[in-house]
Amino acid sequence: MMLNSAQAxxxxxxxxxxxxxxxxxxxxxxxxxxxxxxxxxxxxxxIKNKEFISIVGPSGCGKSxxxxxxxxxxxxxxxxxxxxxxxxxxSTGHVGYMMQxxxxxxxxxxxxxxxxxxxxxxxxxxxxxxxxxxxxAKYGLADFAHAYPSTLSGxxxxxxxxxxxLAMDPEIILLDEPFSALDYQTRLVLEEEILGILRDFGKxxxxxxxxxxxxxxxxxxxxxxxxxxxxxxxxxxVGLAVELGSGMKARADHxxxxxxxxxxxxxxxxxxxxx
Amino acid sequence: MEMVQIEKVxxxxxxxxxxxxxxxxxxxxxxxxIIITLxxxxxxxxxxxxxxxxxxxxxxxxxxxxVRLIQSGQLYTDMFATVYGTILGFVIGSLLGSAIGLLLWxxxxxxxxxxxxxxxxxxxxxxxxxxxxxIWFGSGMFSKIILASIATFIVALLSAYQGxxxxxxxxxxxxxxxxxxxxxxxxxxxxxxxLPWIISAxxxxxxxxxxxxxxxxxxxxxxxxxxxxxxxxxLFNLNVVWVGVLSLMAVAIILYVIVSKMENRLIPWEDSxxxxxx
Numbered sequence: 446m447m448l449n450s451a452q453a454x455x456x457x458x459x460x461x462x463x464x465x466x467x468x469x470x471x472x473x474x475x476x477x478x479x480x481x482x483x484x485x486x487x488x489x490x491x492i493k494n495k496e497f498i499s500i501v502g503p504s505g506c507g508k509s510x511x512x513x514x515x516x517x518x519x520x521x522x523x524x525x526x527x528x529x530x531x532x533x534x535x536s537t538g539h540v541g542y543m544m545q546x547x548x549x550x551x552x553x554x555x556x557x558x559x560x561x562x563x564x565x566x567x568x569x570x571x572x573x574x575x576x577x578x579x580x581x582a583k584y585g586l587a588d589f590a591h592a593y594p595s596t597l598s599g600x601x602x603x604x605x606x607x608x609x610x611l612a613m614d615p616e617i618i619l620l621d622e623p624f625s626a627l628d629y630q631t632r633l634v635l636e637e638e639i640l641g642i643l644r645d646f647g648k649x650x651x652x653x654x655x656x657x658x659x660x661x662x663x664x665x666x667x668x669x670x671x672x673x674x675x676x677x678x679x680x681x682x683v684g685l686a687v688e689l690g691s692g693m694k695a696r697a698d699h700x701x702x703x704x705x706x707x708x709x710x711x712x713x714x715x716x717x718x719x720x
Numbered sequence: 721m722e723m724v725q726i727e728k729v730x731x732x733x734x735x736x737x738x739x740x741x742x743x744x745x746x747x748x749x750x751x752x753x754i755i756i757t758l759x760x761x762x763x764x765x766x767x768x769x770x771x772x773x774x775x776x777x778x779x780x781x782x783x784x785x786x787v788r789l790i791q792s793g794q795l796y797t798d799m800f801a802t803v804y805g806t807i808l809g810f811v812i813g814s815l816l817g818s819a820i821g822l823l824l825w826x827x828x829x830x831x832x833x834x835x836x837x838x839x840x841x842x843x844x845x846x847x848x849x850x851x852x853x854x855i856w857f858g859s860g861m862f863s864k865i866i867l868a869s870i871a872t873f874i875v876a877l878l879s880a881y882q883g884x885x886x887x888x889x890x891x892x893x894x895x896x897x898x899x900x901x902x903x904x905x906x907x908x909x910x911x912x913x914x915l916p917w918i919i920s921a922x923x924x925x926x927x928x929x930x931x932x933x934x935x936x937x938x939x940x941x942x943x944x945x946x947x948x949x950x951x952x953x954x955l956f957n958l959n960v961v962w963v964g965v966l967s968l969m970a971v972a973i974i975l976y977v978i979v980s981k982m983e984n985r986l987i988p989w990e991d992s993x994x995x996x997x998x
Contacts, residue, residue: 517897518897539899541897542894544890550891550908552915552987553912565895565904566898594989
């Protein structure tokens with residue numbers, strides 16, 4: 446029942462073809478002394494409908510700025526952002542957001558956290574809790590519906606954060622290093638789970654990560670960014686996870702290492718200069 | 721801190737009670753022992769005239785006065801007046817202060833403008849306002865309520881406003897990305913996130929409200945524990961002074977416990993955090 450609206454939206458987006466279009470995005474800030482700090486030099490990027498794209502770049506290169514622009518939390522200095530064919534001028538809940546910190550509200554129980562977005566939309570308590578409980582049950586978290594986040598493990602909390610994002614039923618999900626605070630095993634499990642979920646629901650996903658391996662294992666495409674002021678250096682067509690059916694298999698494939706070496710070379714990270 | 725330890729100990733004591741005396745019982749027996757010894761030495765010293773009971777009072781004298789004041793109903797009247805003034809002043813000042821402190825989140829400009837005024841008022845010992853307040857509002861209960869409200873208002877305001885500064889900006893961004901309005905952010909992030917700061921101000925404010933009411937009663941009043949202590953002190957009736965002081969202590973403890981209970985009610989998530997740490 447909750448899928449109906451998603452399908453309606455995705456029918457529209459099929460005609461459009463691109464989920465996100467960044468056209469000549471430039472962004473600069475002013476520091477205390479009124480000097481211009483150029484963060485984004487020029488980004489033009491088309492993100493296709495239902496694809497999984499990763500943005501990989503050196504730290505501090507302005508990836509998160511790019512994210513905030515897509516989410517509508519920040520305005521570009523120049524250029525245009527189109528999400529699902531529409532110009533984005535402010536934040537309207539058009540994209541779901543998942544970050545390194547799970548950002549669960551400590552004063553809300555799990556079910557209240559999951560239904561947060563629906564509450565903002567103005568749904569009644571009954572409606573939103575039904576939806577939230579459906580999702581929680583689907584991902585094995587129903588028993589924790591009325592617990593507070595502080596009692597859950599990091600992996601579970603991040604899973605709740607993902608469910609909260611999904612419950613809003615956004616067409617596009619932005620993932621800003623969502624796994625970096627987790628231990629390696631939990632990370633692999635969650636990667637797999639998220640791939641499965643995104644496939645089930647037919648979502649477009651943009652992943653920001655430092656982890657080249659993670660990007661290769663999950664993505665259809667990878668955009669490698671330059672140092673700040675940033676622009677797109679190169680785009681790789683990967684698609685191992687889709688072709689082989691899972692991120693684990695992608696990691697075991699012989700092409701994985703080739704991609705890794707090439708992307709590593711592109712990043713041109715030199716110890717001491719970058720950090 | 722100490723409260724938590726006691727709770728923890730009492731949980732352990734349930735398990736160990738049958739084997740040997742639990743720390744819970746040992747602690748309380750020791751405390752009782754200290755009090756009894758103190759009272760016995762005091763009484764004996766007063767009886768043998770080692771000390772001057774006229775200047776120090778004596779336990780038996782305090783007891784006699786307590787019984788007399790309870791029977792005449794005066795203790796009840798005075799205690800009620802003080803508790804009533806304290807609670808009402810505390811509630812008005814704390815709620816109003818917290819509300820304004822929270823609302824300042826809406827306007828950084830306004831907050832910056834009034835900042836020096838708030839700091840100046842915060843530095844002022846509020847009891848210095850008592851003579852003026854009593855001239856304006858009379859020596860009855862009303863002036864004590866006003867005094868306690870003023871004493872608690874600024875602390876609550878500052879604390880709530882500081883609370884709004886500790887908000888995780890990521891939570892605000894998340895709310896924005898969900899398309900929420902400023903009012904929704906205020907209600908769903910700013911208020912709950914500042915609650916721990918507000919509650920900690922409440923705990924301080926119980927003490928401040930009590931000080932303000934007692935101070936006001938010292939200066940001019942028709943009833944209250946402060947008046948009881950002040951008048952008896954002027955008459956060198958030290959036993960009655962002691963009754964007043966001990967009653968005040970009891971009132972303070974009870975009010976403090978009530979606020980602590982309120983804390984568990986209002987911020988249950990902090991409680992579950994503690995439980996996990998234990």
